[in-house]
Amino acid sequence: MKLFDLFIQRAPNRIFLSILLGALSGISYSLLIPLVQVGINSSDSAGSGADVALFLGFEIHQYKLALVFFGICLFVLVSRSISQVSLMRVAMDVTTDLRKTLYEQIARSPIADLERIGSSKLIATITTDVGRIVIGARAIPDLLISAVTIVGMLGFMAYLNYSVFVVVMQAIVFGVITYQVPVFIANKYFHRSRQRIDLLQEAIQGLIAGAKELKLDADKRERYFADVLMENEYAVLAADKTGNTVMRLAANYGDMISFFVIGVIAYVFINYHAITPSELTGVVMAMLYITTPIAVVIGTVPSVVMAKISLNKVNGIMRSIPAESYPARRGGELPAWTELRVRNLCYQHRGSKDEAGFQVGPIDLTIRRGEVTFIVGGNGSGKSTLSKLLTLHYAAASGEILFGDQRLTDENFAAYRQRICSIYSDYYLFDRLLCEAKPDEAARIKEYMALLKLEGKLVIEARQFSTTALSDGQRKRLALLAALLEDKDLYLFDEWAADQDPSFKEVFYRRIVHELKARGKAVIVISHDDRFFDEADRLIYMDQGRVRESVDRTRRAPVLESAGNTLPHQPSNHVGHPAPAQEAYAIVNAEP
Ligand SMILES: Nc1ncnc2c1ncn2[C@@H]1O[C@H](COP(=O)(O)OP(=O)(O)OP(=O)(O)O)[C@@H](O)[C@H]1O
Numbered sequence: 008m009k010l011f012d013l014f015i016q017r018a019p020n021r022i023f024l025s026i027l028l029g030a031l032s033g034i035s036y037s038l039l040i041p042l043v044q045v046g047i048n049s050s051d052s053a054g055s056g057a058d059v060a061l062f063l064g065f066e067i068h069q070y071k072l073a074l075v076f077f078g079i080c081l082f083v084l085v086s087r088s089i090s091q092v093s094l095m096r097v098a099m100d101v102t103t104d105l106r107k108t109l110y111e112q113i114a115r116s117p118i119a120d121l122e123r124i125g126s127s128k129l130i131a132t133i134t135t136d137v138g139r140i141v142i143g144a145r146a147i148p149d150l151l152i153s154a155v156t157i158v159g160m161l162g163f164m165a166y167l168n169y170s171v172f173v174v175v176m177q178a179i180v181f182g183v184i185t186y187q188v189p190v191f192i193a194n195k196y197f198h199r200s201r202q203r204i205d206l207l208q209e210a211i212q213g214l215i216a217g218a219k220e221l222k223l224d225a226d227k228r229e230r231y232f233a234d235v236l237m238e239n240e241y242a243v244l245a246a247d248k249t250g251n252t253v254m255r256l257a258a259n260y261g262d263m264i265s266f267f268v269i270g271v272i273a274y275v276f277i278n279y280h281a282i283t284p285s286e287l288t289g290v291v292m293a294m295l296y297i298t299t300p301i302a303v304v305i306g307t308v309p310s311v312v313m314a315k316i317s318l319n320k321v322n323g324i325m326r327s328i329p330a331e332s333y334p335a336r337r338g339g340e341l342p343a344w345t346e347l348r349v350r351n352l353c354y355q356h357r358g359s360k361d362e363a364g365f366q367v368g369p370i371d372l373t374i375r376r377g378e379v380t381f382i383v384g385g386n387g388s389g390k391s392t393l394s395k396l397l398t399l400h401y402a403a404a405s406g407e408i409l410f411g412d413q414r415l416t417d418e419n420f421a422a423y424r425q426r427i428c429s430i431y432s433d434y435y436l437f438d439r440l441l442c443e444a445k446p447d448e449a450a451r452i453k454e455y456m457a458l459l460k461l462e463g464k465l466v467i468e469a470r471q472f473s474t475t476a477l478s479d480g481q482r483k484r485l486a487l488l489a490a491l492l493e494d495k496d497l498y499l500f501d502e503w504a505a506d507q508d509p510s511f512k513e514v515f516y517r518r519i520v521h522e523l524k525a526r527g528k529a530v531i532v533i534s535h536d537d538r539f540f541d542e543a544d545r546l547i548y549m550d551q552g553r554v555r556e557s558v559d560r561t562r563r564a565p566v567l568e569s570a571g572n573t574l575p576h577q578p579s580n581h582v583g584h585p586a587p588a589q590e591a592y593a594i595v596n597a598e599p
Pocket residue numbers: 122123356357358364365384385386387388389390391392393
């Protein structure tokens with residue numbers, strides 16, 4: 008993706024028109040000085056009274072020329088404005104487009120890649136880079152208009168006196184070449200500053216997310232400020248200061264080149280070449296005239312340089328998060344499934360430089376609808392990793408997943424994923440219901456609000472939560488409410504009950520889980536609550552990324568295909584089953 012391509016792709020016709028008008032305005036702009044010169048020269052040579060007209064009581068000499076002059080002024084005003092406004096508006100559209108592309112890319116990127124990159128880099132790209140790209144790209148029309156003006160004026164000089172033109176060109180070539188040196192140096196510093204912005208963003212997140220820890224300990228806070236936050240802040244500042252200083256000096260140097268040339272022509276050149284006073288005046292006027300376009304060209308270089316750096320960053324991010332290979336949208340209807348079978352499933356986390364990543368698998372297991380499966384095991388045994396494979400968040404390196412008889416493929420991936428609902432321990436609570444609305448939703452909300460004791464804490468109006476500023480337990484109950492309103496085939500809860508008080512643990516394990524089971528859902532619960540292991544139909548013990556033991560504790564319950572509304576509490580039909588759970592868990596759960 009190139010800087011200007013972004014614009015051309017967005018609105019080719021408008022861009023073409025803007026460039027055309029910009030170029031015409033530049034050409035017209037460069038005609039003004041020759042016109043003034045012609046006017047001055049002809050009023051010198053013509054006798055008084057020639058070509059005079061009255062306008063609003065004012066005498067206008069050379070009125071035809073004056074008419075052309077003011078006509079061109081008007082044309083420059085209009086064409087320049089249309090060119091700039093149109094490009095500015097396209098630039099705004101491009102900003103939104105670019106952000107949208109990034110949002111879509113993030114939404115389409117595999118969870119493992121998002122976990123690897125982290126939110127800081129992504130936020131820095133969306134907030135910093137997109138803005139810089141657009142500022143840089145927006146400078147392009149001015150650059151164009153100024154460049155055309157400079158070319159026009161050089162043409163005028165060539166017409167006036169070719170020798171002067173050669174001197175000016177030599178000066179410009181020298182200026183352009185020498186100007187590249189500071190640009191190169193500044194580029195390096197801007198690049199360095201941009202690298203640090205990612206770390207700074209991460210440090211700012213730490214400042215906000217870790218505010219509680221930092222507030223309690225002044226030494227800790229100061230250390231964090233000095234060693235992390237301000238270290239990055241000052242690094243960005245230092246690099247930006249140097250980059251901008253070099254650029255500023257270069258800009259001043261560039262500005263003065265015109266005057267050096269004027270000086271050389273006025274004091275040196277005239278001693279060696281024949282040039283008439285009117286030619287000299289014309290050349291000096293032209294040189295003075297192009298100081299502004301030169302300043303514009305030089306002034307826009309830093310923003311174009313920054314935009315290029317940012318564009319590289321965006322391209323890098325885009326390349327590093329490849330989109331998932333399967334279509335994002337669900338396909339047609341899927342055959343109903345009763346069993347989710349996993350065969351030889353393997354997954355490996357990305358490791359560090361020195362160590363291989365944690366491996367889960369090979370794993371074989373079966374999850375059934377109308378059954379409750381508990382995945383248990385010690386910390387770091389691979390429960391969450393396995394569950395993310397089951398909820399199709401991680402793509403397995405090998406092995407297969409079958410929904411009923413249908414193998415999971417790229418074609419049906421999105422459709423099966425659509426049938427899954429999960430609440431992970433790092434869940435995000437949206438401020439509204441985003442699931443498809445059902446006719447009985449209001450009644451079910453009322454019922455769940457009462458069951459989860461959320462009444463009086465918030466109201467849900469027009470599917471929007473009046474607040475999400477709740478206790479941790481309440482927030483998780485609200486997330487559960489939103490999940491229960493959905494109608495999915497598979498529900499996964501990763502330590503959902505960990506921060507619930509005993510009464511809500513009871514509600515969750517003994518009621519909600521069974522209610523989902525009675526609705527024919529496959530329910531997977533990751534849990535350390537060994538007190539409730541006897542609620543499981545199937546217990547899967549994880550240890551070091553492998554299923555150490557799988558205990559089937561059920562008479563097969565019939566799968567209820569039609570998902571009814573909230574069913575009355577189904578008392579656990581496993582109570583009283585012999586439960587080897589506690590002892591086995593105690594062994595498995597012992598951290599090494
Ligand atoms: N995003 C990740 N990138 C790299 N390695 C990871 C990642 N997530 C987890 N791991 C590694 O995988 C191992 C298993 O982690 P996982 O979260 O699956 O364990 P768990 O059984 O759910 O643990 P806990 O009970 O503490 O939640 C860990 O030892 C960790 O080092």
